[in-house]
Amino acid sequence: MDISVVIPLYNEEESLPELTSWIAKVMQEHNFSYEVLFVDDGSTDSSWSIIEDLKQQYSSVKGIKFRRNYGKSAALNVAFEAAQGDVIITMDADLQDSPDEIPELFRRIKEEKFDIISGWKKKRYDPITKTIPTKLFNAATRKMSGIQLNDFNCGLKAYRSDVVKTIEVYGEMHRYIPVIAKWAGFKNIGEQVVEHRARKYGVTKFGMSRFVNGFLDLLSIFFVGKFGKRPMHFFGSLGVLSFVIGTFMALWLIGVKLYHISMAIPYKRDVTDQPLFYIALVAIILGSQLFLTGFVAELVTRNAPERNQYLIEKEIL
Template identity: 35%
Template sequence: MAQQEQLARLRYGHIGTPGCVCHAGAPQPELGDQLDAVAARLTARGHAVEVIFVDDGSRDRTAEILKQMSAGRPYITVIRFARNFGQTAAMSAGFDAAAHDVVIPLDADLQNDPADIPRLLDKLEDGYDVVSGWRRHRKDTFVTRKIPSWAANKLISRWSGVALHDYGCTLKAYRKSVMSNVHLYGEMHRFIPIYAAQQGARVAELEVNHRPRVHGTTKYGLGRVPNVFLDLLLVQFLWRYGTKPMHVFGKFGLANVFLSFVSFAVMVWFKFWGGKDFVSTPLPALAIMFFLIGCLSILMGLLAEVVMRTYYESSSSRTYLVRETYRDGDVVRPGAVALPAKRAS
């Protein structure tokens, strides 16, 4: 079955309270009833509800199931992709479609429990910007799923500095404000909490329910481990050097230039005092190789600086994120409203 993605957006009805977006995989008919129950709970608390499904180019009965699920549920909207673009693209489409305060990805294979959504929202109200689900009692195979997941979570937490037990859990809650500068490519959806933390988000973790898989087959296994490692390297590089690429390319280039001069000095010493000709050692080749690598690295750093500055200036993107703005005792959240005029005395 082709991968299908569903995004549900549940919006709180009053200003200053988080809304919610739910993302899902292959949808099951039972999901509609479960979303109805969650929607009823949120409606009873005074919140408006909207659900957006994104069908990721399915070739089975997914479109028909979604169409039937939307019948009689005016809060449901369905978006269909022209072809399969993958989970990250589907999540990105859902984030783009969500115009309210919070997004919550959710798998639609019924392994995630939609009943956990209100608990995630309650945790956000404690002052957090991201609440990550933790499948502490995970119902998956031990060798092919649990062990690689445990190792990957340890590695990602250590390298990123954002300690979470379960990066692979789709069920998470994000405030939309910390997602404004986050753009998703490739398979980067699993690193969204890191992107958010890099924007200054406060991250928390909450245990969520996890059910055994009864529909479909997983597309994740040991073969994804190298991808996770490489994506983590990319995330760390972009965070540390995304706005100053010359620092990494330039330092590497200068180190190689230094090694080339060292090789040249040793080569000269051997020539005059060591009793060996230039051609008797690999030092001439090493000196030339290190020098060329150093020059090319510095040039790559210059080109990366040009590309980086062109991107930020042409897209009007900022290299910072404002959490709050104060004026005369009033607090204005970024992007919400204009700065207030001075209060009358």
């Protein structure tokens, strides 16, 4: 099978028939073998009934229905496991992503040998309350990941099959799939300007909380990807640094006191009367705790069943 089109959705009953018809038209024009995999993320409208009706009209339509709303990342993760195409295309169900982009995305994956092609909605039809935070997150993600994409959160993306079969998506990490893929060793990541259409039906299902959750997930990806198998390097380094700074400050205060005593110079302030002493004490305690945290994390990592699981691309034995 050439293409799996993965479409997570939540309460998008109005757009599903038009979207499916549009996809079928594009696929037939280019003679692609394909499947359309809808993942109903606990919709409360008639979305699932419409998917069942669409299955009767289009043999390529498949569906998965969650019992409740788990989020877009969960929907994508389940769909990635079920997808059978050589190239997986993800897109939103609200008709803001154009199926006309699929042939070029497919061509670039197959001919230019990209692992991922991420869409870039250069001209957007979203309100300013959504576009400004998105720009800030894109800038932060570029800085932390080193991946030069303009629009990490674009729902229209194309993947080689082995990419989606390797990675795991959870939390709010669907917007950071290129980062997850890079940490998994898939570094050939490209970008393509795609059409962004104004929403035709309904309203957006995402609130402002997604920005907070997205930032926390970005920190999680960065930490796990960099220090997941060696937590002692992170906690231990911070712990030793804090401990050394605290110890130096404490010794300096004690040295000043002893110097005045040895030189018979009046010095009325005790070591414990100075605020710097308590800062030094906190630094020493914090350093010890960070070091012990790293030690415990290292023990947990060494006993994890996947501690020696590494992704192998090719073998000659």
